[in-house]
Amino acid sequence: MSLSHFRDLASNDETVRLKAAHSLLSELSSGNSEAIEYALNRLIRGLASGRESSRIGFSVALTEASLLAQLLNPVIIGDNIDFARVLDILKSRTHPEGSVAGQEERDHHFGRLFGLEALIKSSILFHQNSPLDQWVQVLDLIFELAKKKAWLREECGWIVYDALPTISASGTGSAHLQVTIDRLCANSLAKTPEGVAIWLYICRHDPKVVFPKSPWKCKDLLHQSNLTTLAKVLKEAPPIEGDTDAEDRTSGQKGSWSSKLHFSWNVVLSDLYEAEYVKTKTTSSFKDFWQCVVDDSLFSASASEERKLWGFLLFCKVIEEAPEYLISDLFSRNFLRCLINQLCNTERYLHRAAQKALRAIHARAEASPEMTYSMIAGLISGNGTPSFDQVTKTRTIEKLLNQADNTALTRVLQLYQNIIQYPSTDGLKSTEPRRQLLADQLVAVLRSGKSERSDGWIMSLLSMFARFGYFTVEEGESKPSPPISGTSQNMFRTRMSSCLAHLISSKNQNDDSWPFRALSAIRDYERQHMASVIELDGTIRDAKDSAMKRLDRIHKKMSTAKKGKKATLRAFELLYSLVILLLYNGDSDTLSILDELRICYDKVIRHKKTGTDGVDPTEVLIEILLSFISKPSVLLRKLAQQVFSAFAGNINADGLQLLLNVLESKESLAGQQELFDQEADDDGGSEDMSDVEEIEPDDTDNNDTGDDDDVVWEDIEDDTSGSDDMDNDGAARLNAALAAALGTRRTHVDMADEGSSTGDESDMNDEDMIALDDTLVKIFKERKRIAGKKRQKKDAKETIINFKTRVLDLLEIYAKFQHTNVLSLKLILPLLKLIRSTSSKQIGSRAAAVLKDYARACKGSDIPPPTDNVEDTWAQLRGIHEEAMKESSHAHSHACSQASLLVVKVLVGADRENVKGIVGVYAETWTQWLMSRKCRVQPSLFSDFVNWSTSASKQLQR
Known part of the structure; x- marks a missing residue:
């Protein structure tokens, strides 16, 4: 026999180890008893060696090369060796003698464990002719080692559990399984995580096995009566005084903590999933199990950080593999409390574990988008909070909403609607922010291009905003509690405008425009006799009804109109729909716009003669569009762009000049007063801000480069230096007057004059004090007036620059689609003058970009x-x-x-x-x-x- 075989068995190279094992087996096949016993001693002794990969290599020789199976098979190698001899060699060669070092003792224990595993894997213990006593001896050695060395207990349990499928498949399975349960209980290991795994397997796979009445209350470990004890066992809690099963669990305590989940959790979870599927009567529900064994145990307030880490690892495992109907049960009270607390602060001990839990949620949502509803519901409702993202400073809900498919989004929308109706807060002060937060998240979903959104879902969203924004429900099951305040109603109206601003510029549009659909939703609620929150007087109501009839006629004509005329009709539909929505918002200024629209409609569509035949309808339309873009509303700006695109080819020179006049206006208070026909003492008026965009746009449209948030107001430089000098002079005069009134010196008096300034330091009488008060009141009023005037000038400048930006948006459209029109040449000089004269760098760059795009479009013969x-x-x-x-x-x-x-x-x-x-x-x-x-x-x-x-x-x- 070559000794090189034993040396090669310790090699770190797996190929070398396997080759040596097969070579050794070939040499031993001759049946030489001395050589066989020598090899067996060397192999078993090698299991206790810590050199390189000797323990693995020698174990391979005993199991994978089937050496033990052949040695103990008399048909193959005579009758020279039996099981008892092998077991004696194993016990003698893996028993530390005398006083040995700790590492050497551990090597011997590992060697015994590997040897016993080799005996089990050789399958010689479970033949029909194999004595049952052999399996009993192996079990006792394994359980003895598990009790003696707690740090080996999990490995010992795994070896026994891993052998159970082989035993079940053998002819004498029931007898061996019965012995396994008996020896497990006899060694007081039934109430250990390893014992739980072995017990559950045998209970589910062999009904013939008789289980003892103790230590568990019920044969089914997952029965409701066992959950409390099971929770203690699985979290390996030490017994406390008065614990009835303390003795049973004492032997199961580990000596050290492991950061990995015990293999018994896999067994328990698999059993629970199967029980949920087949609805086993004796097994508790997954929800009850999770609540008792995980939430109230691993995530309890008194649980250690180590056990909470187990809880997070367990959550990641379950969220990855559990069926959808169990996902919502995972977001229990203690878990969410712990998750939020750990995410809030990066210094928390389990912050990274909590982040891993979030990544597991997103990974499952990406793989199964239909499950996102259960995850979102778990995080924001019930034990969760709608402000989860804000509290944890993450984007969890936002990402989940973007990962959801249309089915999940439909359920999410219903969930959000229920929370908006019943926010479950302590008062109105916290209710309004919560409702706004939910509305903002839904608008963000609409704007995002990552999630699937059907037309039906979008319509449901608009309908919900219309209901909460324009109507009140005073009775019935759908009555919100607490009632939706006027502030929240205005917020919902604004959010609907935000949605429409995004939708009217989207590429996917059908015959019915979204503003028309939103208006239809409002009309449907009116037909249900819901109470409107907007009170319209008789004049406005009549104008609205008249405009509504005209809108219905326009919509009806669109279904039969030809392609060329259809674009014009759609533009009028958009105009009428948005203007009527403004009326619903209480903007009475739109009454005049309705009259102008009627004139345009009669001339352009009906070709009807009116009393204003000398007025070109496109000029009237330009005036309307200018009034729209003068307001700080993204919706009106995008509406203006849509309508302008439809009518750009019909605009005459005078209509185009109306736009160019805006570019020539001064960027000052005087320019604002001239442009908007304001009086000199006008403070700028009070604008209707109900449609002001309040959410930062998540703009995904390639053609949308002019949002309000693109305007960099910090780039605006004040060009009214003369006015500032006048203000500074006025401030200096006021300071001098204040110094004179108070009898103090000015701050910039020459030091040479200091000695000549005596001042009257005598006390003032009552009349002097009253006179001083009057003087001070006048001085401070004047100061306030000067400060207000300065602010007024700054606001006026911002208004003009914003107005010019939106006009440039329209001119960009004109230059893009009408660059071959001879009128387009009129754009050149005004744009050049604007680049030179503007005080805003952004306006100059924007005008230069429009001119550049215009010049690029004019190539070859494609010129005006x-x-x-x-x-x-x-x-x-x-x-x-x-x-x-x-x-x-x-x-x-x-x-x-x-x-x-x-x-x-x-x-x-x-x-x-x-x-x-x-x-x-x-x-x-x-x-x-x-x-x-x-x-x-x-x-x-x-x-x-x-x-x-x-x-x-x-x-x-x-």
Whole structure:
């Protein structure tokens, strides 16, 4: 026999170990008894060695190479060795003699355990002819080791549990299983996690086995009567004084804590899942089990951090594998309390474990989107809180909503509606924020492009907002408690506007526009005679009813209209729907807009003559759109863009000039007063803010680049320096007056005058004090007036800049779709002047971008024709060059160069002979650049023209 085989069995290379095991078995097949006993001694002794992988290698030789099975089989290798001899060798070679070091003692215990495992895996114990006593001896050795060394107890239990399927499949299974239960109880290991796993397996797989009446109250360990004791066993709690089963559980206490879950949890959970499926009568429900064994045990307030970690690991395991109908049971009271507490603070001991639990939730939601409802319901209702994300500073609910499929979202919407109706809070002060939070989350779902949202779900959302925002339920089961306040009703109306602002610009739209659908939902509630929260007087109600009839006619015509006319009808449907919604919001200013809409509709659709035949309907429409975009509403801005896109081709020069006039207005208080026809003492008016967007948009539309939140107000610089100087002078005068009234010196008096200032330090009488009070009141009133005026100027400037931004949005649409229209050339000079004169960097950049996109769109033959009066086009070219002379900034110069080349293309496209005149205009500008210091043209104007000339010459010389 080659000794190299034993050396190779200790190799770290698995291939070498297996080869050595098979070679050794081949040599022993000759039946030499001395060689067999020598090999057996060496192999068993090697199990107790800590060298490299010797324990694994020698165990492989005994089991995987089937050495024990062949040694103990007299048919294969004579009758030279029996089970008793093998067991004696195992006990003698794995017994530490005398005083040995702790590591050596552990090696011997591990060696015995591996040897016993090799005997079990060799299958020699469960043959029909195998004496039952052999299995009893092995069990006693394993259980003795489990009791002697607590740190080996789980491994000992696993070896026995792992053998049970083999025993069940054998011919004498019941006898061996009966002995297993008997020896388990005899060694007081029934009330251990390992004992639970062994007991449950035998109970479920062999009804013939007779179980003792003790130590468990019921044969089914998962029976309700056993849950309290089972909780103590599985969390390995030490026995306390007075514990009736203390003796049984004392032998099961471990000497050290493990950060891994015990294998018995897998057995228990599998048994519970199966019992829930087949509804076993004696087994408690999963909910009861989780509440007693996990929530009230591992997550109790008095539980240690180590056991709470087990609880988190167990939650991650169950959330990963449990069927959907059990998911909601996992979000129990103590678990959620612990989860929230650990997530709130990164310094918490189990913060990372709590984060792992959240990742497990999201992983299951991603794999099974239909389960997201159960998870969301568990986190925000019942034991949870709707403000879970805010309390834990995570985005858990937001991510789950984005992972949900349409079926789950439908159930979530119903859940949110129930919570909004019955928020379960202590008072109105906490109710309103909770309702707003839920509404905001639903709007975020709508705006997100990650979740599946059917039209039916969107309509249900709008209907819910309409119900809570416009109507009250005063009786019946659906009456909210506490009642929805006026503040919350206004919030719901605003959230519906937020939804519509997103929907009207979405690409997926059917014949019925979303504003029309939202309005239909309001009308449905009216037909149900629900009490409206908006009181409309007779005039407004009549105007609303009249507009509603016209809207119904428009909607009816859309179903039969041709494609070209359908876009126009849709634009009118959008206008009427939104204006009527504004009426429902109590905005009486929209009455005049309805009259103007009627005029436009009669002229454009009905071709009806009215008393205003001299007025172009598109000009009226532009006025309406300007009134919309002047308000701080994302919905009205997007509505204006939609309608403008439909009518852009019909706009005349006067209508386009209305937009350009806004760009030319001053960015100051005077400009605001002139633009909005306000009196000089007007404080800006009180705007209807019911439709102001309150939620930061999660904009996913590629064509939506002009949201309110894009306006960077910090970039606005005050250009009213003269007014500020006047304010500073006024403030200085007020300070002087205050110093004089109080008899004090001014702060900037020369030190040389300090000695000459004597001052009257005598006490003042009552009349002097009264006079001083009156003087101080006047001074502070004046100070307040000056501060208010300064703020008024700043607000006016922000209003104008915001207004110009929205007008640029419309002009961008016009330049995109109407760049071949001759009227588009009128955009050039106003945009250049705006780039040069604006005090806002953002406005300048926005105007430059519109002009750049316009120039890019005009390529090849796709350019606007010259105006009917060609001289006007020449005048534009010269005007562009005059603009280029006034400003030396890179952005303005580049825009002038682009605009100049665009007009050059128009002129050359009209007549190639215009090249001479074009060169003359550039030559004149060049001369000014060379001769005049006031000319601020950048050289790029000429270099760009030269580059264009190089490419254009090939076309012109044909």
